[in-house]
Amino acid sequence: MPEIIEVEAYRRAISATEGRRIAQVHAPDEWFAKGDTTTDALRLELTGARIEEARRIGKLVILDTDGPRLGLRFGMTGKIVVDGAMPIDHLLYDSPRHEPAWDRFGLEFEGRGAMVLRDPRRLGGVQLDPDESRLGPDALSLTLGQLSQALAGSTVALKARLLDQRRVAGLGNLLVDEALWRARLSPVREARSLDPKETARLHRHIRRTLAVLGERGGSHTGDLHPGRERGGCCPRDGAPLRREQVGGRTTYWCPAHQS
Ligand SMILES: [Zn+2]
Structure with a gap:
């Protein structure tokens, strides 16, 4: 996609x-x-x-x-x-x-x-x-303040909130899984539960993920990507990845290092 x-x-x-x-x-x-x-x-x-x-x-x-x-x-x-x-x-x-x-x-x-x-x-x-x-701030120029605002007060799952185009415009399914995996954050946490340090870490990793994938020439060349299959393992620590629906989208994440 x-x-x-x-x-x-x-x-x-x-x-x-x-x-x-x-x-x-x-x-x-x-x-x-x-x-x-x-x-x-x-x-x-x-x-x-x-x-x-x-x-x-x-x-x-x-x-x-x-x-x-x-x-x-x-x-x-x-x-x-x-x-x-x-x-x-x-x-x-x-x-x-x-x-x-x-x-x-x-x-x-x-x-x-x-x-x-x-x-x-x-x-x-x-x-x-x-x-x-009806569109939120653009993901490629997203500021920390804009991200904090997008998450504030929301009891929705973190990943679902990030995919909501009215909150942040332009983040897709694979990109969010990759950024959350890099930021060591669980996709199923409540969006509002991030403390300021975690929000800053997420912001940094959204920016880095966009930059890395941009350099590699596309959205489907992330480090998590090889593990995105049934029975797949975390490329970082080898733990079995969890596969579930979050925000209506198939989600892969590592319960060993994402919390
Ligand atoms: Zn892991």
């Missing part, structure tokens, strides 16, 4: 379209238009608009135009193709095949170039004027 690191790479690739005017909108799939947005509205409102800036909050990429804002979500398998090139050409759940039907949305620009959102499993989507106020 594209995590925040990949989505930031997508945003950078998309920024190449800044300043271009949209000549044609390819929107063949009504299901891919989210919220109140329809494929007719996408064609009507975006054709002729000029791309001003490609921004990102969490895993949402927003294209500001001189008309509406356009939100892009990539779901489990979404990728971006800009002028025929992909910033990341292999993802964990990716298929090496390509079928034209996987091109769920696209923009052709006046003069030159095109942008295509390719999504085999069709779990992403596009939306006009998405509600950005």
